[in-house]
Amino acid sequence: MKGNLNDLQKQAQEKWEELEESSFTIRIGTPTCGRAAGSLDTLQAFQERIKKEGVEAHIIEVGCMGLCFAEPLVIIHNPDSGLPPILYGFITHEKVLRLVEGFILGDDPCLELALGTVEFKEDGTPYIPEMPRFEIEERLVLRNCGYIDPLDIGQYLARGGYLTLQKALKMTPEGIIREVEQARLRGRGGAGFDTARKWKACYQMERGPKYLICNADEGDPGAFMDRVVLESDPHSVIEGMVIAAHALGASQGFIYTRAEYPLVIERLKIALSQAREIGVIGEDILGSGVNFDIELVEGAGAFACGEETAMIASIEGRRGMPRPRPPHPTEYGLNGEPTVVDNVKTFALVTRILQQGGEWFSQIGSPNSTGTAVFALAGRVEQIGLVEVPMGTTLKEVIFEVGGGITNGRTFKAVQIGGPAGGCLPESALDLPVDYDSLKEVGAIMGSGGMVVLDENNCMVETARFFVDFLARECCGKCTMGRLGVKQMLLILEDFVKGEGTEEDLDMLEGLAHDVREGCLCNLGGSAANPVLTTLRYFRDEYEAHVTGKRCPALVCKELITYYILPEKCEKGCDHCVLTCPTEAIATDEKTRKKKILQDKCVKCGTCIDVCPPEYDAVIKVSPPDRVKELEGEAGG
Amino acid sequence: MAEELQEVLAPYPVERRYLLRILQGVQQKMGYISEEALEGVASHLKISPAEVYGVATFYNQFRFIPYGKHHIVACLGTACHAMGGQLILDAFERELDIKAGGITPDHGWSLDRVGCIGCCTKAPVVVINDVIHAKMSPFKVEEVLAGLGLEMRKEKEEEEAGEGESQ
The missing domain is CATH 1.10.10.1590 (NADH-quinone oxidoreductase subunit E)
Structure with a gap:
């Protein structure tokens, strides 16, 4: 199959046009999150129905469009209808029949199920004009995500794929680095290091072999950007890697990804073998004389391996522990040779920069943070999913305009940004533009792009405990501050959530957090202070409530709350809570049939609140726990 | 071996x-x-x-005890935690009477926790026998277990019935 890329391109384009003009194209998103929502059942239902009806239709599995809240997502295109492609949301398998009978057999486009139409920008990037979020979004990394079949290199080629590589192979390494420098690209892994500077350092090393590593070890809980990009458009990353390899003179590349992402591994394996087949990786790439191949490495579930020196140790088959820098990997990396480690999205952006020019890229975003930022928006927000906005967009725009605001009309409390070692920012920070420097100023970090929204029902002390617990578990154990400092912070926070903390503990926690920040060997350890310091800074009143009032204002910390059934609201005949309580902790009064919680049996699992019919809404949580005695007294009196 | x-x-x-x-x-x-x-x-x-x-x-991935017949992984990533993931893990621990990282004496069930499976938009999630269960609640835990448990009992009964016939 190796041959002239232009010929392959032409064939792919013809095939793509044929597809776009053929009578029915049904695109179904089947990334991991889509599958969790049942998209494989939707896929099967379409396949069966189409076969049964004997209609000619192309069913294509695509990746993620970022509109995860509406999964399973389906795009149907019928050029004969005169309509643009239509995007449908929430298409579980039961709705397939309606779509097939309505739009495919009949001429009703089932607009009640539609989220909008799919239009295309000049550069071919799809967008949904009916959704206001697309006015804010600018999709450079996510350009193909959710519209092309990630398992078909032809579809990537048809949209201009690997043409940029062909162009870059004709450039000098210095020329490529110059473009990246002009773009002022900063690494998308979180720290925001100047990419061109890193590349230059490696390029200037006169030793070899040189290595290139793609950091796809997205260990941050609450982040899934890299997963989506690799599941939806793996070739954009591979193309960027080969361009980088040419610039650095690297001969061997690695993609280090997580074992927790089985679909990423499966799709990358296929993508790499297709790339090898058409000769865009391997020996003498596109006849340029450049040799570069990529090996897939599966991580084994260690958060610390996201740090570049730890990742290198892991690829060498050792414990994934960071080492002090300098020397930086560009000097002394894998097997002691010059190595560059960059994030998935950095490579995807390199492809775009070389395609459109560094100058063009530098115009997007803010002056010191150019380009776009991809966020994984999750937690208590309406339209959870993936977002790509120009750097400098405010948090408010991302959460309220793109994300559609807080679920169930609740109140925004905080946004946790930058992964476990990031920070929790309050409402007053919502007007902050998101870029590397602004976030650093307020105590958070850009991180790789996780953004978890918290509302009034989240306890900030508990949230801080959660992150410190995670970091203490994942600490590699090499340096004292990481191993013991983080652990001590955790012990203090555990006391707080149990209501056992003191005023002195509060001061000690703050002091310790500063010591951890200063004294840790690697960034992962040092930034473990961020969740503590930001919550102390912005939500000190909640800490004080736990310490002095022994209560949890958000009604989360188990030891500080009790459940209570309001007698005046409890409907006599309903037994929902009694039947579902896992510990038989709900008693029925023989006379009134009203329910009461037996506190000594209650494990505070929350099932009764879930199952109490909303029209009664009789179960409440109270804090401090003793409050329930007062309530019982009042009810009794 | x-x-x-x-x-x-x-x-x-x-x-x-x-x-x-x-x-x-x-x-x-x-x-x-x-x-x-x-x-x-x-x-x-x-x-x-x-x-x-x-x-x-x-590395967290490696286990030193075997898997149970049904293997459950509760996700405790940020999004899952914010949406009540700990209550879900608690419910599994309570219902199966084992702690995370453990296995039931009959090797029927094993339970683990994971940092994040990147399925944050469906939080809280658990993975049971490689299938992702989205938007869990403590009540759903019982339902899921009952579903799998019933299957197990049914298999057992069938096995016993099978043995009965062959005798």
Whole structure:
């Protein structure tokens, strides 16, 4: 199959046009999150129905469009209808029949199920004009995500794929680095290091072999950007890697990804073998004389391996522990040779920069943070999913305009940004533009792009405990501050959530957090202070409530709350809570049939609140726990 | 056992950098890393068993006890935590009467926790026998377990019935 890329391109384009003009194209998103929502059942239902009806239709599995809240997502295109492609949301398998009978057999486009139409920008990037979020979004990394079949290199080629590589192979390494420098690209892994500077350092090393590593070890809980990009458009990353390899003179590349992402591994394996087949990786790439191949490495579930020196140790088959820098990997990396480690999205952006020019890229975003930022928006927000906005967009725009605001009309409390070692920012920070420097100023970090929204029902002390617990578990154990400092912070926070903390503990926690920040060997350890310091800074009143009032204002910390059934609201005949309580902790009064919680049996699992019919809404949580005695007294009196 | 181990080891040259991959292979083939396997890997790579143990215990992926017939992984990533993931893990621990990382005495069930599976938009999630269950609640935990438990009891009954017929 190796041959002239232009010929392959032409064939792919013809095939793509044929597809776009053929009578029915049904695109179904089947990334991991889509599958969790049942998209494989939707896929099967379409396949069966189409076969049964004997209609000619192309069913294509695509990746993620970022509109995860509406999964399973389906795009149907019928050029004969005169309509643009239509995007449908929430298409579980039961709705397939309606779509097939309505739009495919009949001429009703089932607009009640539609989220909008799919239009295309000049550069071919799809967008949904009916959704206001697309006015804010600018999709450079996510350009193909959710519209092309990630398992078909032809579809990537048809949209201009690997043409940029062909162009870059004709450039000098210095020329490529110059473009990246002009773009002022900063690494998308979180720290925001100047990419061109890193590349230059490696390029200037006169030793070899040189290595290139793609950091796809997205260990941050609450982040899934890299997963989506690799599941939806793996070739954009591979193309960027080969361009980088040419610039650095690297001969061997690695993609280090997580074992927790089985679909990423499966799709990358296929993508790499297709790339090898058409000769865009391997020996003498596109006849340029450049040799570069990529090996897939599966991580084994260690958060610390996201740090570049730890990742290198892991690829060498050792414990994934960071080492002090300098020397930086560009000097002394894998097997002691010059190595560059960059994030998935950095490579995807390199492809775009070389395609459109560094100058063009530098115009997007803010002056010191150019380009776009991809966020994984999750937690208590309406339209959870993936977002790509120009750097400098405010948090408010991302959460309220793109994300559609807080679920169930609740109140925004905080946004946790930058992964476990990031920070929790309050409402007053919502007007902050998101870029590397602004976030650093307020105590958070850009991180790789996780953004978890918290509302009034989240306890900030508990949230801080959660992150410190995670970091203490994942600490590699090499340096004292990481191993013991983080652990001590955790012990203090555990006391707080149990209501056992003191005023002195509060001061000690703050002091310790500063010591951890200063004294840790690697960034992962040092930034473990961020969740503590930001919550102390912005939500000190909640800490004080736990310490002095022994209560949890958000009604989360188990030891500080009790459940209570309001007698005046409890409907006599309903037994929902009694039947579902896992510990038989709900008693029925023989006379009134009203329910009461037996506190000594209650494990505070929350099932009764879930199952109490909303029209009664009789179960409440109270804090401090003793409050329930007062309530019982009042009810009794 | 020894044969299975040889099958895993055979393709790998004696190079330290393959240690993680070999351990992953062992776990995939045998479900966990037994003491015997650990020593076999060490002697294949000509490094000490302590060295192999040190690497294996560093990474969360490796298990030193077998999986149960049904394997449950509760996600405790940020989004899952914010949406009540701890209550879900608590519910599994309570219902199965084991702690995270444990296995029931009859080897029917094993339970683990994971940092994040990247399925944050469907939080809280659990993975049971490689299938993702989205938007869990403590009540749903009971439902899911009952579903799988019923199946198990049914299998058992069928087995017993089968034995009865053959006698």
